[in-house]
Amino acid sequence: xxxxxxxxxxxxxxxxxxxxxxxxxxxxxxxxxxxxxxxxxxxxxxxxxxxxxxxxxxxxxxxxxxxxxxxxxxxxxxxxxxxxxxxxxxxxxxxxxxxxxxxxxxxxxxxxxxxxxxxxxxxxxxxxxxxxx
Amino acid sequence: xxxxxxxxxxxxxxxxxxxxxxxxxxxxxxxxxxxxxxxxxxxxxxxxxxxxxxxxxxxxxxxxxxxxxxxxxxxxxxxxxxxxxxxxxxxxxxxxxxxxxxxxxxxxxxxxxxxxxxxxxxxxxxxxxxxxxxxxxxxxxxxxxxxxxxxxxxxxxxxxxxxxxxxxxxxxxxxxxxxxxxxxxxxxxxxxxxxxxxxxxxxxxxxxxxxxxxxxxxxxxxxxxxxxxxxxxxxxx
Numbered sequence: 069x070x071x072x073x074x075x076x077x078x079x080x081x082x083x084x085x086x087x088x089x090x091x092x093x094x095x096x097x098x099x100x101x102x103x104x105x106x107x108x109x110x111x112x113x114x115x116x117x118x119x120x121x122x123x124x125x126x127x128x129x130x131x132x133x134x135x136x137x138x139x140x141x142x143x144x145x146x147x148x149x150x151x152x153x154x155x156x157x158x159x160x161x162x163x164x165x166x167x168x169x170x171x172x173x174x175x176x177x178x179x180x181x182x183x184x185x186x187x188x189x190x191x192x193x194x195x196x197x198x199x200x201x
Numbered sequence: 202x203x204x205x206x207x208x209x210x211x212x213x214x215x216x217x218x219x220x221x222x223x224x225x226x227x228x229x230x231x232x233x234x235x236x237x238x239x240x241x242x243x244x245x246x247x248x249x250x251x252x253x254x255x256x257x258x259x260x261x262x263x264x265x266x267x268x269x270x271x272x273x274x275x276x277x278x279x280x281x282x283x284x285x286x287x288x289x290x291x292x293x294x295x296x297x298x299x300x301x302x303x304x305x306x307x308x309x310x311x312x313x314x315x316x317x318x319x320x321x322x323x324x325x326x327x328x329x330x331x332x333x334x335x336x337x338x339x340x341x342x343x344x345x346x347x348x349x350x351x352x353x354x355x356x357x358x359x360x361x362x363x364x365x366x367x368x369x370x371x372x373x374x375x376x377x378x379x380x381x382x383x384x385x386x387x388x389x390x391x392x393x394x395x396x397x398x399x400x401x402x403x404x405x406x407x408x409x410x411x412x413x414x415x416x417x418x419x420x421x422x423x424x425x426x427x428x429x430x431x432x433x434x435x436x437x438x
Contacts, residue, residue: 087366089295096303096359100352132370161367168429181426183363186356188426 071198072190077102079125084108084115084141085159086133090182094128094159097186101193112136116144119151126196131160131167139167139174146175155196159184209235250386281376288369295365302359309352316344 081103085091091108098106107124109115113135115127127145131138138158145151155177160167163181171179178192212234219227320341323329 085366087369089292089299089362090366092296092299092303093359093363096299096306097356099306100356161370163425163429165428179429181429182367184360184426186360 071194072101075197076125078105079103080105080107080123081126081128082107082109082115082118082124084110084112084127084129084133084138086111086130090130090159094189097189098128100186101190112138112141112144115141119145119154124154126155126157126193128157128159131158131162131171139170142171142174142176157192157196159189281380284372284376288372291365291368295362298362299359302355302362305355306352309348309355313345313348316341316348 081098083091083094083098083106085094085108088110091110095106095108107118107122109118111133112129115129116136118124119127127141129138129141136144138160142156142158145154145156152175156175157178157180158171158176159180159182161182168179177196180188180192212231215227216231216235218224219231320337323334323337
């Protein structure tokens with residue numbers, strides 16, 4: 069059985085993107101994978117507020133957003149004792165080597181370049197969760 | 202072409218100092234000494250570039266909005282706002298497709314649920330002839346496969362809407378580039394002459410927000426997912 073299939077599909081997932089279309093797409097993909105407890109935030113700042121108010125088991129975030137960029141959200145998450153272990157998947161159009169290295173340095177769990185497919189999202193989630201289930 | 206002459210280092214330094222100190226007189230004097238007066242070839246070429254860009258923007262807007270042909274020639278057409286309209290239209294279309302796709306998913310769920318209900322009833326009924334059950338089971342398997350296939354197609358339709366995000370970001374980069382280039386060309390032209398009363402900046406003409414949402418990445422060096430995966434693999438992901 070795959071790592072994702074073994075996961076608790078009720079676990080709260082936070083989807084962060086300034087484009088509402090992208091939030092809908094990512095949420096729909098996660099629904100297809102069976103996840104039902106989905107939350108969203110339109111930028112890193114709103115996401116950070118939500119993270120402090122509610123427990124999340126996975127964060128899927130865009131990079132380039134107003135107010136607080138995805139990379140800054142990642143750094144905040146990793147710097148906080150209570151949230152540092154939350155899996156953080158970056159889904160972004162930022163496709164420079166430097167971006168990936170920067171995200172890796174900041175502690176990203178994995179990285180998806182837009183446009184992406186549902187299969188790729190599944191693969192990345194498998195990689196993230198294979199050592200956690 | 203009349204350009205910067207050898208042995209004019211003093212004038213170049215004067216130009217740099219003048220620019221740094223905001224000393225317009227020094228800048229003008231240095232430019233004259235360097236042969237970069239308003240009647241120079243360089244000035245003419247920059248002017249032509251600015252005019253060409255201006256006319257391209259005008260043509261672009263005309264093609265998007267025929268009624269704008271009647272605009273006064275003194276207005277720099279607001280191509281940036283037209284591009285914002287394109288972003289808004291694609292956003293609207295993408296959301297319509299997403300709504301339809303979500304509705305379809307609900308229909309697939311209903312179809313699947315009904316199919317399971319019928320199967321449940323038939324499985325619980327012991328008196329149904331074996332031949333009928335065989336036909337139904339065959340139908341059930343085909344329907345399940347069909348629904349799965351439709352669901353897969355629907356998911357592809359849904360995922361393909363992420364073009365809206367990418368095209369929006371690309372268009373905003375173009376808006377930033379075009380308005381920035383135009384601004385720089387006009388600024389360059391103004392170095393050669395005194396501004397006239399009532400002259401407005403490009404930002405005033407296009408609106409301050411025209412490119413404020415433009416993102417910060419460049420297209421150069423953009424990696425594919427495979428390259429990204431390779432880097433991630435090297436990093437131990």
